[in-house]
Amino acid sequence: MSEQIFLQLGPPPEESSHLQGRQSYPSAVLARLKTDAEEIISRYPDPRSALLPLLHLVQAEDTCLTRAGVQFCADQVGLTGAQVAAVATFYSMYRRTPTGDYLVGVCTNTLCAIMGGDDIFDALKDHLGVGNDETTADGTITLQHVECNAACDYAPVVMVNWEFFDNQTPASARELVDALRAGAPVSPTRGRAPLCTFRQTQRLLAGFPDNRAVHTAGEPTVAGLRVAAEHNMHARAVEGEH
Numbered sequence: 001m002s003e004q005i006f007l008q009l010g011p012p013p014e015e016s017s018h019l020q021g022r023q024s025y026p027s028a029v030l031a032r033l034k035t036d037a038e039e040i041i042s043r044y045p046d047p048r049s050a051l052l053p054l055l056h057l058v059q060a061e062d063t064c065l066t067r068a069g070v071q072f073c074a075d076q077v078g079l080t081g082a083q084v085a086a087v088a089t090f091y092s093m094y095r096r097t098p099t100g101d102y103l104v105g106v107c108t109n110t111l112c113a114i115m116g117g118d119d120i121f122d123a124l125k126d127h128l129g130v131g132n133d134e135t136t137a138d139g140t141i142t143l144q145h146v147e148c149n150a151a152c153d154y155a156p157v158v159m160v161n162w163e164f165f166d167n168q169t170p171a172s173a174r175e176l177v178d179a180l181r182a183g184a185p186v187s188p189t190r191g192r193a194p195l196c197t198f199r200q201t202q203r204l205l206a207g208f209p210d211n212r213a214v215h216t217a218g219e220p221t222v223a224g225l226r227v228a229a230e231h232n233m234h235a236r237a238v239e240g241e242h
Contacts, residue, residue: 007121019065019066019067019070020066020097021064021065021068023068024068024168025061033058037054037072040207041076041077043207048077053205054073054206055087055088056202056206058073060202062197063095063198065088071084076088095132100136100139100142101139101180101199102142102195103142103144104158105144105146105159106120106121106144106146106158108145112155112156112158115155115156117155117157120156120168120169124143124170124177127174128141132145138179138180138181140180141177141181151164154166154167156168156169158176159175160180160186160188161195161196164188164189164190166190177180180195
C-alpha cells in the first residue's frame with residue numbers, strides 16, 4: 001500500500017487569511033472614492049466588470065485591501081462583500097497587509113533562482129532587516145518573493161511596484177533599495193519614466209491617466225522578432241483564417 005501524504009493548503013504562512021484594517025471610511029474619504037468609482041464604472045457596460053480596477057482604487061487608499069474597501073467595492077457594483085472578497089483573495093496583486101511606499105519583489109522562480117534570485121532575496125532580507133512580506137521600520141520598503149513575471153530574458157529580475165529592474169545582482173539590488181529609502185529618483189530598467197509610489201501605482205492600475213514616458217521593450221525581448229524579419233519568416237496561416 002502506498003504511503004498517504006497530506007498537504008495543508010491555504011495562504012503562505014506570512015500572509016494573513018483575513019482582511020484587516022478599518023471597517024468604514026470617513027465621510028470625506030467615502031465621497032472622494034465614490035466620485036472616482038463613478039468614473040471607473042462609466043467605462044464598462046456592466047458595473048461588475050469594473051470590480052478589478054475598483055479594488056486597485058481602494059488599495060490606493062489603504063495600501064492593502066481592508067473590510068471597508070471590499071464593502072465599498074461591493075456596494076458600487078451590486079455584489080456582496082463575500083463575493084468581492086472571493087475575487088480579491090484570488091489575485092496576488094491585491095494585498096491583505098499594509099504595504100510600504102515601494103513593494104520590492106524578487107523573482108525566485110526557476111530561471112531567476114538559478115541566475116541568482118535566491119541570493120538577491122537573501123541579501124535584501126539581511127540588508128533591510130525584514131523577512132518575506134515584511135515592511136521596513138521607516139515604511140518605505142516591503143520585501144517579498146514574487147512569481148514569474150515573464151521577464152526570463154532579463155533574469156534575475158527585481159520588481160518595484162511592478163516595474164522591471166533587470167539583470168540584478170545582490171550589490172545592485174542593495175543600491176536600488178538604498179536609493180529608494182533615500183528618496184533619490186529611480187527609473188525602471190525599461191523606460192525613462194520615474195518610479196511611482198505604491199499608492200500612485202494603484203491609481204494607475206485603476207485606470208487613471210499615466211502621463212509618464214512610455215515604456216518600450218528591450219533588445220532581448222524583440223530578438224526573435226528581429227531575426228524573423230531578417231529571414232522573412234512568418235507564422236503559418238491557420239486554416240479558415242481570413
